[in-house]
Amino acid sequence: MTNSAVYRHPRYYAIGYRWNTEAECRFIEACLKAYGPSPATRLLDLGCGSGRHMTRLAKQGYHVTGVDLSPEMVAYALEEARKAPLDVSVSVDDIRHLKVQGSYDAAFCFMDTFRFLLTNEEIIAHLRTVAHLLAPGGLYLIDFWVPNQWEKIGNEVHQWEQAEGETIVRVFYLQHPNTIDPITQTFEDELVFQVVEGDQTQEIRGGPTPTRLIMPQEFRALVDAAGVFELLATHGDFDLTRPFDGTSLSWRMISVLRTR
Numbered sequence: 001m002t003n004s005a006v007y008r009h010p011r012y013y014a015i016g017y018r019w020n021t022e023a024e025c026r027f028i029e030a031c032l033k034a035y036g037p038s039p040a041t042r043l044l045d046l047g048c049g050s051g052r053h054m055t056r057l058a059k060q061g062y063h064v065t066g067v068d069l070s071p072e073m074v075a076y077a078l079e080e081a082r083k084a085p086l087d088v089s090v091s092v093d094d095i096r097h098l099k100v101q102g103s104y105d106a107a108f109c110f111m112d113t114f115r116f117l118l119t120n121e122e123i124i125a126h127l128r129t130v131a132h133l134l135a136p137g138g139l140y141l142i143d144f145w146v147p148n149q150w151e152k153i154g155n156e157v158h159q160w161e162q163a164e165g166e167t168i169v170r171v172f173y174l175q176h177p178n179t180i181d182p183i184t185q186t187f188e189d190e191l192v193f194q195v196v197e198g199d200q201t202q203e204i205r206g207g208p209t210p211t212r213l214i215m216p217q218e219f220r221a222l223v224d225a226a227g228v229f230e231l232l233a234t235h236g237d238f239d240l241t242r243p244f245d246g247t248s249l250s251w252r253m254i255s256v257l258r259t260r
Contacts, residue, residue, distance in 0.1 A: 004190075004191060004206035004207055004209055005204060005205060005206050005207055006191045006192075006193050006204055006205075006206040007049075007069075007070040007072060007073055007206075008070065008072045009072070009193065009195075009204055010049075010050045010070070010072050010073045010075075010076030010077075011050075011076065012167075012169050012193050012195050012204070013049060013050050013073070013193075014049075014050035014051075014052060014076070014080075015162050015163070015164045015167060015169045016160075016161075016162050016169035016170075016171040016193060017049065017050070017052065017111065017162075017171070018052055018162060019160065019162055020238065021052045021053065021056060022056070023238045023239075024053060024110060024238050025053055025056045025057055025060075026238070027141075027235075027238035027239065027240070027254070028043070028053070028057065028106070028108055028141060029060070030240050031106070031139055031141055031240070031256055032105070032106055032139065034240060035139055035232055035233075035256060035258060036105060036106055036137065036138070036139045036258075037105050037135055037136065037137040037138060039105075040105035040106055040139075041061070041062055041063055041105060042062070042063050042065075042102070042103065042104045042105045042106075042135075043057060043062050043063070043064045043065070043104060043105065043106050043107070043108070044064075044065050044066075044067075044100070044102070044104040044106070044107035044108075044130075044133060045064060045065070045066040045067070045107075045108060046067060046095050046098075046107055046108065046109040046113065046130070047067070047068055047069075047095060047109055047110070047111065047113030048066030048067060048068045048073070048074075048077060048090060049068060049070075049073050049077075049111070050073055050076050050077055050080070051066060051073075051076070051077030051078075051080055051081065051088070051090065053066075053108070053110070054066045054077060054081070054086075054088050054090070055077075055080060055081065055084065055086060055088075058081070058084075058086040058087065058088050059084070059086065063087070064088045064089075065088070065089040065090070065100065065102060065104070066088065066089070066090045066091075067090070067091055067092070067093035067095075067098070067100050068090070068092065068093070069092065069093070069094055069095075070092075071092050074090050074091060074092050077090045078090050095109065095113065095114075095116065095117065095126060096116070096117060096122055096125075096126065098126075098129050098130070098133075100133070101133075102133065103133065103134070103135050104133055104134055104135065104138060105134070105135050105138050105139070106134070106138055106139040106140070106141065107130050107133065107134060107138070107139070107140050107141070108140070108141040108142070108143075109140075109141070109142050109143070110141075110142075110143040111143065112143070112144050112145050112211070114142050114143070114144045114214075115144050115145065115211045115212045115213075115214060116209075116210075116211065116212070117212060118184070118186055118210060118211075118212045119184075119212075120222060120225075123212075123214075123222050123226075124222060124225055124226045127140075127222070127223065127226035127228060127229060127257075128226055128227075128228050131226075131228035131229060131259050131260075132228075134259050135259075136259060137258060137259060138258070138259050139256060139257065139258055139259075140229060140257040140258075140259075141254065141255070141256055141257070142254070142255045142257065143238075143252055143253070143254045143255075144214060144252065144253060145251055145252055146214070146215065146216060146250075146251065146252065146253050147213075147251070148250060148251045153180070153213065154175050154176070154177040154179075154180045154187045154213070155175060155177045156173075156175050156251065157172070157173065157174055157175070158172075158173040158251075159171060159172045159173070166197060166198055167195065167196070167197050168195070168196040168197075169193055169194075169195055169196075170193070170194040170195075170196075171191065171192075171193060172191070172192040172193075172194070173189065173190075173191060174189060174190045174191075174192065175187060175188075175189045175190075176188045176189065176190065176208055179208065185212060185213045185214075186210055186211065186212055186213065187210075187211065187213065188208035188209060188210055188211065189208070189209060189211050190205065190206050190207060190208050190209060191206035191209075192204070192205050192206060193206075216234065216244070216253060219253070219255065223255075223257060227260070228259060228260060229257035229258060229259060229260060230257065230258055230260055231255060231256070231257055232256045232257065232258050233255070233256045234253050234254065234255050234256070235253075235254040235255075235256075236250030236252070236253070236254075237250065237252070237254070238254060
């Protein structure tokens with residue numbers, strides 16, 4: 001995992017990625033109500049980025065702890081919480097070797113962060129570590145990309161834009177098919193920001209980042225191998241009424257795990 005250059009620009013990241021925050025947070029709350037321990041108030045955000053989930057959930061009364069690999073993201077999230085003001089805890093940490101302490105009712109790892117775990121061993125160790133941090137019956141919610149067609153493995157491009165005042169952030173998610181390694185099931189992807197402010201435009205390239213391809217049945221087998229979670233459900237969007245299945249042609253799979 002690398003600290004991509006785009007993560008050194010947390011304000012632009014916050015603008016570019018805020019488009020689905022409300023739906024994602026509603027999904028977290030719906031999962032807590034449907035599957036989680038009661039009451040559920042303590043949440044752990046793994047790969048919290050600019051803190052967009054933490055901010056909303058803290059305003060709803062949850063006690064939220066966030067970790068991220070980027071010091072710039074952590075500093076930004078802490079400053080945004082201070083200005084609100086909100087009582088959150090944020091620190092620099094690596095999902096491959098988590099040092100965060102505490103006991104939580106639920107954890108979540110969104111926006112493809114889970115695919116920075118590149119090997120089966122890293123995934124299993126991570127699942128066991130997170131389970132140790134959760135209270136009995138605690139939930140772990142995971143979102144990652146899956147190809148919706150075989151020929152698109154490692155070949156997809158997604159783009160969108162968001163604006164705040166006079167700042168426009170165009171986000172491009174690119175995959176580099178020439179880097180596919182079928183043995184390790186890894187390839188390199190990249191985030192690119194095009195930022196328009198007034199009459200100035202700049203491009204921020206994140207640089208190629210190794211990432212793991214995880215298929216649905218493989219993920220279930222890895223969860224079983226870890227031995228600490230049961231896989232309750234998979235969804236094709238942040239919506240409990242939308243299951244993950246082949247007919248939806250979903251490019252993401254959101255999994256709901258619960259400690260055994």
